[in-house]
Amino acid sequence: MRYRSMRWWSVANFVSNAGTWMQLTVQNLLVLQITGSATATGLSMSVQAAPALLMSLVGGAAVDRWPRKLTASVSQALLGAVAFTTTVLVATGGLDLTVLMVLAAVTGIIATVDGPACALLGNDLVPPQDVPSAIGVGSLVHSAGRLAGAALGGVTVGFLGTAAAYAANGVSFLFVAAVIPFLRPAYGALRQTAPGRPTDPAQATPAHAVPVQAVPAPSGPAPVGENMTVRQGLAYFMKRPRLVALAGITGVSAVFGRNYHLTLAVLVTGPLAGGAGAFGTVSTVLAVGGIIGAVLGARLRRPSVRLVGTLAAAGALLQAVAGFSPSLAVLLVLVLPMAVVESVSDTAGTTVLQTDPPAHLRGRVLGVWGSISTAWGLGGPPALGLLMELAGARGALVGGGLIVAGSIGAGFLLRRRGAAVPVVLRKEALVPVQPVLQTAA
Structure with a gap:
């Protein structure tokens, strides 16, 4: 936590996790309200999780190929757009089971890229020797966000309604997307912005070493010999x-x-x-x-x-x-x-x-x-x-x-x-x- 970017990333992750668990807390209630069926509630959860069964392989390859900060920013913004779309549909009464299932599937597809991108982005903010500690902080933030989100979900629905929980989750995604561009890897964290071009001569690595983050430039090719x-x-x-x-x-x-x-x-x-x-x-x-x-x-x-x-x-x-x-x-x-x-x-x-x-x-x-x-x-x-x-x-x-x-x-x-x-x-x-x-x- 002594790294400034890691502190900002932890705050952003806490907000995002709290928003996500706030939405999950009310989503099952929403499905029950629409259908009155416990089976449909379980089906909605499966539909959101199912894309990761096959799409995670493609999503992981995309994270290795694309610039990590850009990938995480775009995926968070897209998840926010889905949350705001759901907010509007809930508020206007235009959400039925079919639309909800489609939105759940879209969320699951985006998450196959967002999950590994955000996980590895946090590791890039600290030197290699502090990566285990960074992962522990991420786990701590996830648990704290889950606890806060579940509690806030019930309060939000009770006072502001179901749509407000989705809106809060959308704001949390946009907050993360806004923070990411200002994050900077800590001194000593090895990285490359283009094949063969270290960002700092002091951080250059021998030919046999592997950088902590090796990503191609936004418009550049993949590293030589690496087809991703x-x-x-x-x-x-x-x-x-x-x-x-x-x-x-x-x-x-x-x-x-x-x-x-x-x-x-x-x-x-x-x-x-x-x-x-x-x-x-x-x-x-x-x-x-x-x-x-x-x-x-x-x-x-x-x-x-x-x-x-x-x-x-x-x-x-x-x-x-x-x-x-x-x-x-x-x-x-x-x-x-x-x-x-x-x-x-x-x-x-x-x-x-x-x-x-x-x-x-x-x-x-x-x-x-x-x-x-x-x-x-x-x-x-x-x-x-x-x-x-x-x-x-x-x-x-x-x-x-x-x-x-x-x-x-x-x-x-x-x-x-x-x-x-x-x-x-x-x-x-x-x-x-x-x-x-x-x-x-």
Whole structure:
């Protein structure tokens, strides 16, 4: 936070996240008001998420090819235009389910470019050694914006109506778009504005080094030998065991854990006999834990996939214990450390994801990740819902937590066994070689 541009970017991100969560808070209510159908509400969420399943690959390639600040500014302005269009339609009564679905799909398409562009832009504002801390700040801002946006959403709808929430979200996007042109990378952050032309002689890098941000000029070609293809990002991702392992850890956690808006809601309102207010308290504690975890995660300088997995397994075991909670008070005591541990795990995983690839591939790697995480998001709730039907809310929390912890533990054992085999073979291969070398000597 000692970098001026990072401070401005954090403020802009907080405003944007608060506006987004304000809109999300009222969007489900709007769909219910239009259709009266819970199924239609779920469908609207799926329609907005679905474009990322395939389009994220293209969006990530676009982020690698286009100037990052311009890309983020334009995508934020377009998202603001969609929000203002929705505002007008809601205010005039011209919004029906079909139009809402189209606007949701358009938002999802724009987000496939906006997500990786904004994520990587924040990393460019600090020197390479401070990128993990910048990612932690981003996670903190996201959690704080979610907490503030959800609260403001209810207040805004109560006093000003649904259209006002969409208008506030549109203003938040325009605020971010207005801030971006004034952002400057910190001294020591390596970057290029055109192929082969460092912006500062003091920041020039050797031929073998990879700059933190290597983007072509607005009208210039891609760097020599770099076609910016989607296939390159996908191939890099699949050939990196640590990224594949990270995807597995995050995937099993996303499907059988983390869906607390579903599992904890059923547990609180069912076996624990609480109401909406009780679940609101649980949600607040989860958000506070996420903020604390983001602060702790920002202190990790070089997190590993093993650390991500260990923390995810610990959070899953806490989830399993939470499934046995006899009262709301006990649940709240368990939810806080559970949220903290999982937030640190998420922050560490994001750091690995955004710093492992070379700079010219980071947008495409994030695009691959966007497609994978969307598949989890679309497939996780139905799978978890089936588990809840079979085992109930407590069974889903306990069983899901054990599945996550067991899967991660099995992965660690397989990795250790696979790493040990080559060492043994190499030692055996050296035995007959040594006498031959001694004889020749």
